[in-house]
Amino acid sequence: MGVNKSGDDWKRGRNGREMKYEVKRREVIFRHPFLRIEKVGLEIDRFRGEGQLAIDRYSLVRPDVVGVVVYVRERASLVLVEQFRYATVSTGSGWMVEIVAGVIEDGATPEETARREVLEEVGYRVENLRKVAEFYTAPGFSDQYTYLYVAEVNVFDKVERGGGLAVEGEDIRVHELEVAEVRAWLRAGKIRDAMTLAALQHFLLVEHGEH
Numbered sequence: 618m619g620v621n622k623s624g625d626d627w628k629r630g631r632n633g634r635e636m637k638y639e640v641k642r643r644e645v646i647f648r649h650p651f652l653r654i655e656k657v658g659l660e661i662d663r664f665r666g667e668g669q670l671a672i673d674r675y676s677l678v679r680p681d682v683v684g685v686v687v688y689v690r691e692r693a694s695l696v697l698v699e700q701f702r703y704a705t706v707s708t709g710s711g712w713m714v715e716i717v718a719g720v721i722e723d724g725a726t727p728e729e730t731a732r733r734e735v736l737e738e739v740g741y742r743v744e745n746l747r748k749v750a751e752f753y754t755a756p757g758f759s760d761q762y763t764y765l766y767v768a769e770v771n772v773f774d775k776v777e778r779g780g781g782l783a784v785e786g787e788d789i790r791v792h793e794l795e796v797a798e799v800r801a802w803l804r805a806g807k808i809r810d811a812m813t814l815a816a817l818q819h820f821l822l823v824e825h826g827e828h
Contacts, residue, residue, distance in 0.1 A: 636662045641671075652719075653678045677759040683731045684812045685746075686792040686820050689740055692772070694784045695799050695820070696739045697813075699790040700781070705809070714792065715804070715813045727764040739791050740779030745769040749819060754812065765816055767824055783793055797824060 638661040647654040655676045660669040687696035702713045719734035721727055723792045750765040781787025794802070799817060808814055 636664070646675075648719055650720075651679070651681045658779045669672065671682075675758060677761075679759055679761040681721045681762040681764070682718055682754065683721060683727050683728070683734065683764045683766060684816055685731045685735050685743075685768050686816050686824075687717055687735055687741060687768050687770060687822070688824075689793065690751070690769055690771050692793070692795070694793050694795050695817070696741070697792045697794065697799075698738050698781075699792060709809065713810055715738065716816050718812065721764075728766075731764070731766045731768065735770075736777060736779075738779055738787075738789055740775055740777035740783055741768070741770045742774045742776045743770060744774065750815075763812060765812070765819070767820060796821070 638659055640657060640659055642658040644651055644656045646656050654751055654819070655678060657674050657676060658671070659674060660671050663689055688694070689696060694718070697714050698717055699712055699714045701711050703711060706711060714746075717731075717734050717738045718734075719730055719738075720729045727748070728746060731746060735741050735743050745768055746768050748764060748766050752763050754761040754763050779789070779791050781789035800821065801823075802808055803814070803817060810819065
């Protein structure tokens with residue numbers, strides 16, 4: 618879905634030669650319906666061309682995701698969501714402000730997922746959707762890939778209440794903020810989610826013309 622994750626990617630070394638790697642062994646050490654952890658033994662080329670480096674690495678294998686910046690044209694406002702994230706409680710309250718996001722389920726495209734998540738989380742029907750970036754979420758330890766979108770909506774596209782799906786254990790507060798408020802939240806450090814930081818900064822610098 619837009620990126621080669623089969624292991625055939627390569628990079629040029631300092632001398633211009635093709636950089637390669639070889640998987641020597643792979644072991645699944647934990648498995649769950651939503652993720653698995655693999656231990657992988659590899660041999661990788663060195664940039665300086667001094668033979669290969671033998672390494673072990675752990676990889677968190679997770680489904681790909683989408684993130685969506687929702688912009689309401691008539692109000693020049695952005696729609697964000699707030700929900701509980703247990704993994705953050707060691708350094709905060711646990712409640713995080715984020716852009717709309719969700720997992721790409723089997724058989725669904727990133728675009729379909731983006732439209733579904735916007736409707737479920739904030740209640741807007743999306744007609745104008747464009748992809749602005751693709752990136753690895755945390756390449757140091759996970760293969761998860763993110764597709765980032767901007768959805769431009771109007772007030773008449775608000776067709777549902779939003780707030781997430783109770784059957785999926787979601788309890789979401791919807792925030793609609795003027796662009797100036799979003800800038801203030803960014804400057805004050807209220808946004809602590811990496812994907813949301815990247816998405817909002819992209820929107821303000823590129824989409825909304827802040828310089």
